[in-house]
Amino acid sequence: MIFTAQEIAQLRHLELLAAKVVRGQLSGERAMRKPGPGSGFREHRAYHPGDALRTVDWHAYARMDALVVKEFDAEEALDLVLLQDCSGSMAGAAAACAAKVCAALGAIALQQLDRVLWIPVGGGRAAESFSGRARLADLLEKADAEASGRTNLLGAARASLPRAARGGVAFLVSDFFDPSSATAALTFLLGRRYRVHAILVEDREALKPPPLGRVRLVDRETGEAKTLDLTDQTVAEYRRSREARIEGLRHFCRRAGAGFLRVRADQPFFEIVRAAIARGWLGR
Amino acid sequence: MIEFLDPLGFLLGIAAAGVLAAHLLRRRARKHVVPFLQLWTATLGLHPGGFGARVARWLDLALVLLACALIALAAGGPRLPGTPDRVRDLVLVLDGGVSLRAGNRHANLRKVAEAEIRRRAKGTRFAVIGVADEGATLWTGADVAGAVAAVRAHGAGWTDAPRDEALELARAAAEGLFDPDVVLVAHRRGRAEGMRLRTVVEEVVNAGIASLAVVGDPESGGSVARLLLRGDGMVSVEGKGEVEVRGTAEVAVPLPASGEKTIAVKAAGDGFAPDDVAYLLLSEPPRPRLIVVSEGDPSPFLVAALLALESTGMIQGPLDRTTPAHAVEAAGRYDLLVFDRCAPPERIPGAPALYLAPPGGALPFRMGDEGDASALFGVEKEHPLLLGFDFSRVAPLRARAILGGDAVATAAPGPVVAASRGWVALGFDPDRSLLAASPAYPLLLRNAVEYLAPTASAERPEFYAIGEASPETGLAAIEGHGTIRVAGQLLGPPGFWRMQGATLAVNFLAKDLDLAPPDEPSDPLPDVGEPGVPARPLAPHFAAAAIVLLLLAWWAFWRTP
Numbered sequence: 001m002i003f004t005a006q007e008i009a010q011l012r013h014l015e016l017l018a019a020k021v022v023r024g025q026l027s028g029e030r031a032m033r034k035p036g037p038g039s040g041f042r043e044h045r046a047y048h049p050g051d052a053l054r055t056v057d058w059h060a061y062a063r064m065d066a067l068v069v070k071e072f073d074a075e076e077a078l079d080l081v082l083l084q085d086c087s088g089s090m091a092g093a094a095a096a097c098a099a100k101v102c103a104a105l106g107a108i109a110l111q112q113l114d115r116v117l118w119i120p121v122g123g124g125r126a127a128e129s130f131s132g133r134a135r136l137a138d139l140l141e142k143a144d145a146e147a148s149g150r151t152n153l154l155g156a157a158r159a160s161l162p163r164a165a166r167g168g169v170a171f172l173v174s175d176f177f178d179p180s181s182a183t184a185a186l187t188f189l190l191g192r193r194y195r196v197h198a199i200l201v202e203d204r205e206a207l208k209p210p211p212l213g214r215v216r217l218v219d220r221e222t223g224e225a226k227t228l229d230l231t232d233q234t235v236a237e238y239r240r241s242r243e244a245r246i247e248g249l250r251h252f253c254r255r256a257g258a259g260f261l262r263v264r265a266d267q268p269f270f271e272i273v274r275a276a277i278a279r280g281w282l283g284r
Numbered sequence: 285m286i287e288f289l290d291p292l293g294f295l296l297g298i299a300a301a302g303v304l305a306a307h308l309l310r311r312r313a314r315k316h317v318v319p320f321l322q323l324w325t326a327t328l329g330l331h332p333g334g335f336g337a338r339v340a341r342w343l344d345l346a347l348v349l350l351a352c353a354l355i356a357l358a359a360g361g362p363r364l365p366g367t368p369d370r371v372r373d374l375v376l377v378l379d380g381g382v383s384l385r386a387g388n389r390h391a392n393l394r395k396v397a398e399a400e401i402r403r404r405a406k407g408t409r410f411a412v413i414g415v416a417d418e419g420a421t422l423w424t425g426a427d428v429a430g431a432v433a434a435v436r437a438h439g440a441g442w443t444d445a446p447r448d449e450a451l452e453l454a455r456a457a458a459e460g461l462f463d464p465d466v467v468l469v470a471h472r473r474g475r476a477e478g479m480r481l482r483t484v485v486e487e488v489v490n491a492g493i494a495s496l497a498v499v500g501d502p503e504s505g506g507s508v509a510r511l512l513l514r515g516d517g518m519v520s521v522e523g524k525g526e527v528e529v530r531g532t533a534e535v536a537v538p539l540p541a542s543g544e545k546t547i548a549v550k551a552a553g554d555g556f557a558p559d560d561v562a563y564l565l566l567s568e569p570p571r572p573r574l575i576v577v578s579e580g581d582p583s584p585f586l587v588a589a590l591l592a593l594e595s596t597g598m599i600q601g602p603l604d605r606t607t608p609a610h611a612v613e614a615a616g617r618y619d620l621l622v623f624d625r626c627a628p629p630e631r632i633p634g635a636p637a638l639y640l641a642p643p644g645g646a647l648p649f650r651m652g653d654e655g656d657a658s659a660l661f662g663v664e665k666e667h668p669l670l671l672g673f674d675f676s677r678v679a680p681l682r683a684r685a686i687l688g689g690d691a692v693a694t695a696a697p698g699p700v701v702a703a704s705r706g707w708v709a710l711g712f713d714p715d716r717s718l719l720a721a722s723p724a725y726p727l728l729l730r731n732a733v734e735y736l737a738p739t740a741s742a743e744r745p746e747f748y749a750i751g752e753a754s755p756e757t758g759l760a761a762i763e764g765h766g767t768i769r770v771a772g773q774l775l776g777p778p779g780f781w782r783m784q785g786a787t788l789a790v791n792f793l794a795k796d797l798d799l800a801p802p803d804e805p806s807d808p809l810p811d812v813g814e815p816g817v818p819a820r821p822l823a824p825h826f827a828a829a830a831i832v833l834l835l836l837a838w839w840a841f842w843r844t845p
Contacts, residue, residue: 089319089320090319091319094319175319175320177319177320177322177323179322203319206318206319207318207319207323208844209844209845210314210316210844211314211842211843211844211845212841212842212843212844212845213314213341213841213842214312214313214314214337214341215313215314215315215316216313216314216315216316217316217317217318217321217324218315218316218317218318218321219317219318219319219320219321220317220318220319220320221319221320222321224321225321226321226324227313228324229337230845231336231337231340232845235845238323238324241323241324241325242323245323
């Protein structure tokens with residue numbers, strides 16, 4: 001099971017929080033701003049012949065001696081796309097963190113009757129669509145995937161997203177160690193009229209440089225290796241390069257109107273999802 | 285030269301082989317899996333395997349090998365060899381001069397002697413000789429505790445032991461010991477060290493019996509001078525100029541009304557050594573005691589005026605009273621009798637007396653007729669009795685003539701104020717004149733007291749023990765050879781009158797001063813049977829150095845950045 005009992009309790013709390021914060025704004029239980037069948041009261045208007053009698057507000061008629069009908073907001077389901085990076089570079093704490101975050105976001109969406117499209121990146125797994133609270137268990141099981149394979153965010157999105165996708169909310173939970181391009185997938189999703197939010201997961205233990213001296217660095221995904229003499233200067237350059245890459249990603253997201261959140265792999269998923277809710281990322 | 289207690293510890297040097305092996309292994313690159321190699325791409329151009337890296341590796345190896353060598357050396361138990369114990373016996377000659385009594389000098393010298401005993405190696409035999417009024421062998425033996433006890437029990441006296449006696453004692457003690465040292469414990473500037481005992485021990489040394497060390501008092505460093513001006517010759521006294529002294533003389537130096545007085549006294553030659561300590565002796569002028577003789581209660585004006593004199597320290601309190609019948613027996617115990625309007629029943633022998641309006645009786649003068657005294661003439665303004673006193677404002681109106689003595693003030697009946705050796709008389713009642721209520725009344729009485737009972741010179745004993753401290757002494761400093769600068773403050777209740785008559789005295793006679801010759805180079809302590817220097821272990825130092833090297837190597841080459 002991906003979540004412990006305590007984390008499930010935290011998940012329930014997040015669902016309530018999401019419903020409270022974005023009620024009337026989010027998901028299938030979220031009202032669209034047009035009248036229609038639904039449970040959320042919108043406004044009164046004068047009765048017109050042809051209106052169904054069950055829509056007449058008889059209490060208002062008793063007080064005002066005029067016929068008025070109640071209008072309700074229409075409800076429409078939301079498409080939530082979760083790109084979960086399960087590639088080899090995520091192995092360890094980063095993969096676990098990404099799995100929990102994606103599972104939590106998906107669970108919140110399913111609780112509110114939204115449709116969720118889960119797209120795994122790496123490992124050759126297939127994307128899967130979920131809708132309805134009954135599919136929550138399946139989603140949690142899928143999200144608990146082992147990290148393997150190479151990172152190709154764009155390839156995974158392009159292959160799994162239906163051509164007729166009509167837009168919605170998309171989350172990319174990844175370390176963005178994509179050899180091709182870390183931003184191509186974001187560009188692709190934005191082109192499909194999705195509201196895109198990038199959550200960068202950093203496993204700082206895995207990123208920590210080795211002790212000084214001669215070292216043979218081996219890429220976890222590709223197996224490619226390089227040898228170098230590690231000195232203070234080398235380490236400083238490595239850190240600068242890492243920060244520059246992250247800063248570039250942040251800059252791209254800001255310019256493209258996408259959300260960006262940098263989290264540590266050992267950070268509780270509860271905090272990460274709550275931050276996403278607070279930023280209004282679960283709204284349309 | 286370093287010696288090693290446990291050469292087997294060098295086997296730890298085998299660890300160097302392990303270090304070499306580790307170094308060779310380290311030359312092979314360690315494998316490290318990274319999530320994303322592209323992050324390191326920018327660093328790959330930073331001279332991998334360059335000259336700097338090679339130097340660092342060899343330096344790393346050198347440091348570790350050096351640390352290894354140090355550890356192996358530390359395990360071998362290195363130490364600096366000490367010197368073996370050597371026993372030399374000790375003859376301790378203790379100065380017992382009275383100058384040691386001053387302050388804590390005796391205690392200090394005893395400490396010096398004890399330290400000299402205790403620093404000797406085990407097995408040292410001691411002979412402790414005390415030299416004071418006579419020489420005495422206080423202790424012989426090899427027991428440290430016994431020698432220390434003998435030193436502690438040694439008292440002080442005059443350093444007057446016959447020279448030969450001290451010499452024989454020291455010689456005998458030295459000859460009975462093996463390779464002895466003779467140590468004289470005395471003032472460095474004291475007479476004993478400078479004149480007598482030093483000669484004694486030097487003769488022992490010259491005889492080839494022993495080596496010599498002179499141990500002075502480390503805290504006081506000098507003797508005490510009693511400041512009594514005795515001697516023969518010229519002495520330069522600050523404020524007084526050259527003073528010729530034959531035998532004993534006293535130099536009176538005026539003192540200020542209050543505060544300190546500093547005066548330099550320079551004696552010819554080297555009478556005072558720079559590290560001597562001298563004391564300034566300030567004598568307190570005696571204050572006369574007087575008694576009021578009256579039939580009933582004495583005049584309140586008179587009592588008030590006398591109390592004013594007492595409060596200023598002019599006379600000694602408390603103020604006593606008696607009747608004329610007891611005046612004779614009181615005369616011997618008081619310096620002055622004041623007859624307040626009463627007649628003495630019989631002649632008062634010896635004691636000076638002040639008679640105020642005496643009605644008659646056994647007076648040392650005759651009383652004349654009473655008459656108008658409102659117009660005074662013949663006032664002797666220069667008479668000591670009227671010093672600073674305007675007698676024209678007394679207005680006695682009626683007075684009786686005093687027949688006898690010197691007339692001080694005269695009116696129509698005759699002399700109304702008269703004075704002579706041993707008495708002063710007023711022919712009028714002060715209470716019936718303006719004198720009683722006058723603020724100058726105490727002044728007239730003071731003049732009378734000074735006239736009748738002048739302040740006597742302070743009585744000092746003929747000779748003070750050297751170093752004897754008086755409660756009324758102040759510290760004096762020696763400045764340069766032959767010059768003593770004394771600064772003192774009269775202790776006790778302050779008062780203008782008391783300070784005025786104080787004097788100080790300086791003794792510059794070398795015989796009595798117990799002062800030493802000028803500075804001489806100190807004799808070095810002999811290389812006596814000190815305990816051998818213990819061996820000094822070096823293993824902790826080697827181990828610490830190895831740890832430092834390893835830490836340095838870790839910081840420079842091994843740490844995780």
